[in-house]
Amino acid sequence: MWRQCYPTCSLFPIAPQHKIGDACLMENTSLSPKPFHFAAAFGAGGLLTLMILCNGTLAAYGSLFFASWVPHLAGSIVALILLMALQPGRATKARPPIWAYLGGVSGGITVMLTSATMNTALALSGTIALGLAGQVLFSLFADMRGLFGLPQRMPSQRDYISLTLIIAGSLVLIFFGGEA
Amino acid sequence: MIVYAALAVIAGLLVGLSRQINGRLALSTSAMESSFWNHFVGFVFITCVALIIGGLFAGEPQESPWWAYLGGPIGVIFIAAGSWLIPRIGAAQTAMLIIAGQMISGVVLDIVMGAAGSPWARTLGVALILLGMWTSRSKRPNTITKHTHSDN
Numbered sequence: 001m002w003r004q005c006y007p008t009c010s011l012f013p014i015a016p017q018h019k020i021g022d023a024c025l026m027e028n029t030s031l032s033p034k035p036f037h038f039a040a041a042f043g044a045g046g047l048l049t050l051m052i053l054c055n056g057t058l059a060a061y062g063s064l065f066f067a068s069w070v071p072h073l074a075g076s077i078v079a080l081i082l083l084m085a086l087q088p089g090r091a092t093k094a095r096p097p098i099w100a101y102l103g104g105v106s107g108g109i110t111v112m113l114t115s116a117t118m119n120t121a122l123a124l125s126g127t128i129a130l131g132l133a134g135q136v137l138f139s140l141f142a143d144m145r146g147l148f149g150l151p152q153r154m155p156s157q158r159d160y161i162s163l164t165l166i167i168a169g170s171l172v173l174i175f176f177g178g179e180a
Numbered sequence: 181m182i183v184y185a186a187l188a189v190i191a192g193l194l195v196g197l198s199r200q201i202n203g204r205l206a207l208s209t210s211a212m213e214s215s216f217w218n219h220f221v222g223f224v225f226i227t228c229v230a231l232i233i234g235g236l237f238a239g240e241p242q243e244s245p246w247w248a249y250l251g252g253p254i255g256v257i258f259i260a261a262g263s264w265l266i267p268r269i270g271a272a273q274t275a276m277l278i279i280a281g282q283m284i285s286g287v288v289l290d291i292v293m294g295a296a297g298s299p300w301a302r303t304l305g306v307a308l309i310l311l312g313m314w315t316s317r318s319k320r321p322n323t324i325t326k327h328t329h330s331d332n
Contacts, residue, residue, distance in 0.1 A: 116184070137189075137193065138195075165309070
């Protein structure tokens with residue numbers, strides 16, 4: 001598994017002053033969201049809505065390729081400028097594995113898949129609903145196994161309850177909230 | 181039909197996969213560098229596929245309003261936020277809070293833009309999501325800590 005190749009704890013930069021075992025303990029207990037994390041993730045969801053509005057508008061005028069190509073190009077330029085301005089520095093001296101650079105490929109394939117399914121009987125609502133299911137399943141599995149060198153974390157019963165409520169609410173909005 | 185449903189689920193899996201990989205890159209580098217590589221590698225990939233399949237500039241992209249081009253810059257912050265959060269609160273929490281934020285802001289946007297919709301469904305949906313978020317905010321039992329302790 002990935003996790004064995006890239007053990008989570010030694011690579012985790014949040015608590016470098018701790019020994020490996022301590023850092024592990026700290027991660028697992030601190031993985032319930034603090035107010036700032038909570039607000040940041042919720043706010044990121046709001047950004048996603050604006051992003052979809054923008055990219056969806058591009059797709060209405062140009063091709064679906066164009067609507068994905070332009071934001072990736074503009075995003076690369078803006079991120080490069082921000083990197084040069086902020087100079088955040090690297091968290092560790094150790095080089096990240098090459099596959100860690102390939103997240104964008106996965107994102108690119110996502111765009112192509114969703115543009116394919118959106119035009120079937122699934123429509124946008126079905127595509128979003130099934131996409132949510134896939135996303136939640138993957139994230140639960142990824143947490144349980146600590147996939148790709150990220151901290152391992154067993155979801156609690158509370159997590160399942162809250163996930164169920166959020167997904168239920170999302171499905172209500174997707175299938176019944178859209179049109180009168 | 182089943183095939184398309186499977187493809188839609190796979191698209192969701194890939195969203196999670198991408199976030200996980202970007203989060204791993206941010207662990208070694210920084211959230212912003214991870215966001216840059218996500219966009220740049222994605223750009224190269226889409227360019228290659230578009231060159232093979234063609235039709236990149238089909239339609240009338242020059243007619244689109246100027247603000248539609250802001251999706252990229254917004255995405256930079258979005259990907260950086262996800263890469264920063266996922267090692268800190270876990271993939272599941274990250275995913276569900278982003279979904280909650282996306283859904284609720286979507287309702288707000290629909291109302292602002294005057295999109296037709298059922299007020300009842302909107303209220304029920306938002307209420308369920310808020311309840312789910314409130315549940316995750318409640319204090320976590322200590323048993324998890326003890327369990328982790330014995331593991332180490």
